[in-house]
Amino acid sequence: MVLPVQPDVVDNTAHIVQVALTPIFLLTGVGTLLNVFNTRLARVSDHNQHLGELLRADPDDKTRRWLQRHVARLQLRLWALDAAVALTAIAGAATCGTAFILFLGSLRDRSVVSWLVISFGVALVCVVLALVAFVADTVLAWHGLRREGPLPRGPG
Template sequence: MFNIPASNIAHIIQLAVAPVFLLAGIGGILNVVATRLARVVDRVRSLERDLPEADPDQLEVGMRELAILDRRMGVCHWSIALSTVAALLICLVVMILFITDLVALNFAIPVSLLFIAAMVSLTLGLSLFLFEVTIATRFVRVDEQYIMRRRLL
């Protein structure tokens, strides 16, 4: 095991490069979703601070918005969780690629299954990200008076 030629190590590193690029992409996705989650949390805190002093109409609008924001936070949480699981599974794939090549074991099926599981998890995480964006755009609308004013200019 300790007399492994450098060419074998180079080959293992080549095998690991694609999954590592995938990890970088997942990191970017996690950054975007975490930023969206942080903005939602900031809005929730702002609303919760202002609602005790709101009149009944503002209170009703604020409570509806809080319900939507709560839903968005949950969706962001699951998107982050699934994307993180995908990244962890990719890390396992890279580790197993190294171990199996060094010890000369055949782990083709486990590596394939882990990679498929990572792609399923990433697909679900991205789907939830799209769902969160859909919720945000569906419930946040520009007031019609501002749209009409812009068209007149």
């Protein structure tokens, strides 16, 4: 025997799934951003380590100053990328919280609007701030290339 399906139940369920997709799409973007930021962070860390090796090789004063300027710029880039990664991770957590609150609200049938606004708002603000930190890293990278030239390469 087939039970009749109430249109309201189907409509409500479909609406919950539609609304839940928005944070999930944001979460996909957040994951991609984390991958980009971590890859860039690894490259900058490798450059920083290489410059440390070059400085330990006891270069002449002019080269030492040039290398130290590169190191100082890389330290700023590392800080900006650390901030981008941390903010993106917070955005991911807030996005997951948003999806969870949506489902919890649908199960309990309570008003969770304020919690949704807060969690999704935190996610969006953190993504924007992470992108600002990433732009800061990009500007520092381009500024360093124009002012000091490319980083010295290692042997091989």
